[in-house]
Amino acid sequence: MLKEKNVVVTGCLQGIGKETVKIFAENGANILACAYKQDDAFEEYCRLLTEDHKVRVEPIYFDMMDNTAIKAAARTIQRLKIEIHGLVNIAGINRDAYFNMITEQDMHDTFQVNFFSQMIFTQYIVKIMQRYKTAGSIVFTSSVTAFDGNAGQVCYGASKAALVGAMKSMALELGAAGIRVNVIAPGVIDTPMTRSLSDEIIDDRIKKMDIPHLGETEDVANMFMYLISDLSTHVTGQTIRVDGGMR
Amino acid sequence: MTNLELYKKSFCETFEIQEDALKGLVYQGIPSWDSVGHMNLVATLEEAFDIMMDTDDVIDLSSYEKGIEILKDHYDIGF
Numbered sequence: 001m002l003k004e005k006n007v008v009v010t011g012c013l014q015g016i017g018k019e020t021v022k023i024f025a026e027n028g029a030n031i032l033a034c035a036y037k038q039d040d041a042f043e044e045y046c047r048l049l050t051e052d053h054k055v056r057v058e059p060i061y062f063d064m065m066d067n068t069a070i071k072a073a074a075r076t077i078q079r080l081k082i083e084i085h086g087l088v089n090i091a092g093i094n095r096d097a098y099f100n101m102i103t104e105q106d107m108h109d110t111f112q113v114n115f116f117s118q119m120i121f122t123q124y125i126v127k128i129m130q131r132y133k134t135a136g137s138i139v140f141t142s143s144v145t146a147f148d149g150n151a152g153q154v155c156y157g158a159s160k161a162a163l164v165g166a167m168k169s170m171a172l173e174l175g176a177a178g179i180r181v182n183v184i185a186p187g188v189i190d191t192p193m194t195r196s197l198s199d200e201i202i203d204d205r206i207k208k209m210d211i212p213h214l215g216e217t218e219d220v221a222n223m224f225m226y227l228i229s230d231l232s233t234h235v236t237g238q239t240i241r242v243d244g245g246m247r
Numbered sequence: 248m249t250n251l252e253l254y255k256k257s258f259c260e261t262f263e264i265q266e267d268a269l270k271g272l273v274y275q276g277i278p279s280w281d282s283v284g285h286m287n288l289v290a291t292l293e294e295a296f297d298i299m300m301d302t303d304d305v306i307d308l309s310s311y312e313k314g315i316e317i318l319k320d321h322y323d324i325g326f
Contacts (some may be wrong), residue, residue: 064263071299074299075299078299079295079297086253120302124299127289127293127299128290130286130287131290131291131293176283177283210263211297
């Protein structure tokens with residue numbers, strides 16, 4: 001489904017990002033797999049995917065808190081002199097705290113990683129897409145928290161809602177250049193981040209779902225694949241919930 | 248090809264204009280240098296000079312002459 005597409009994916013070290021790299025490789029994409037720190041197991045993971053699927057899965061490391069590192073990573077990608085067909089922004093942080101307990105530093109850090117850095121990195125990648133006049137697809141990872149709220153996730157939800165607002169205007173601006181922009185809003189997905197929550201919280205959320213179990217990382221990765229693939233060439237400016245019918 | 252020739256070529260090819268139209272040319276001074284044309288120009292300059300421009304410089308690139316100044320001062324391109 002993604003044969004001969006070159007796709008940049010951020011947040012690949014674990015969870016949804018790691019699964020997305022696997023599914024994209026299985027479907028023929030070459031992947032620039034971005035992670036915040038070098039990791040031997042991840043290098044091996046990328047190497048095996050490269051071998052098994054005859055694609056190129058190349059790790060790129062940078063910290064989303066560091067604008068200089070973000071630019072250096074974009075420069076590395078630019079110097080490859082290849083078309084970039086897709087960008088999937090998955091990297092994010094979550095520092096749960098009730099409203100009156102949120103520190104200013106946590107507010108800044110959450111927005112830095114979940115919003116500002118994603119905008120900056122995407123600016124660079126869009127320039128590469130425009131250089132090659134590529135019909136590109138950009139996907140951001142929001143959250144159902146952006147729409148439904150969740151106690152203890154004021155900053156996280158706000159940063160994820162900011163992505164939705166940005167996406168709507170980016171889709172308007174970039175559509176003429178053939179670049180689509182969409183958002184996926186995952187619900188409760190079985191990831192290391194979710195597993196850090198108490199059983200009580202997880203059970204409470206599952207009760208709100210039409211399909212009453214945790215989503216799998218594969219469920220989200222498959223939606224990324226659809227939005228990056230040519231199956232969705234007329235889909236832009238949309239937010240798609242992958243949440244098992246959460247109410 | 249000198250850097251100045253490369254710079255001129257980037258403008259002429261991006262905006263489909265002749266070299267004699269370059270002096271004094273400003274952003275939105277011709278129909279083809281609109282916001283989309285601007286990003287095409289940036290992409291062309293980045294490719295031509297093997298650079299990646301900061302967003303502040305993308306915004307500052309307001310004229311043909313200003314672009315030379317930016318490339319000289321921020322990217323060590325000699326003219």
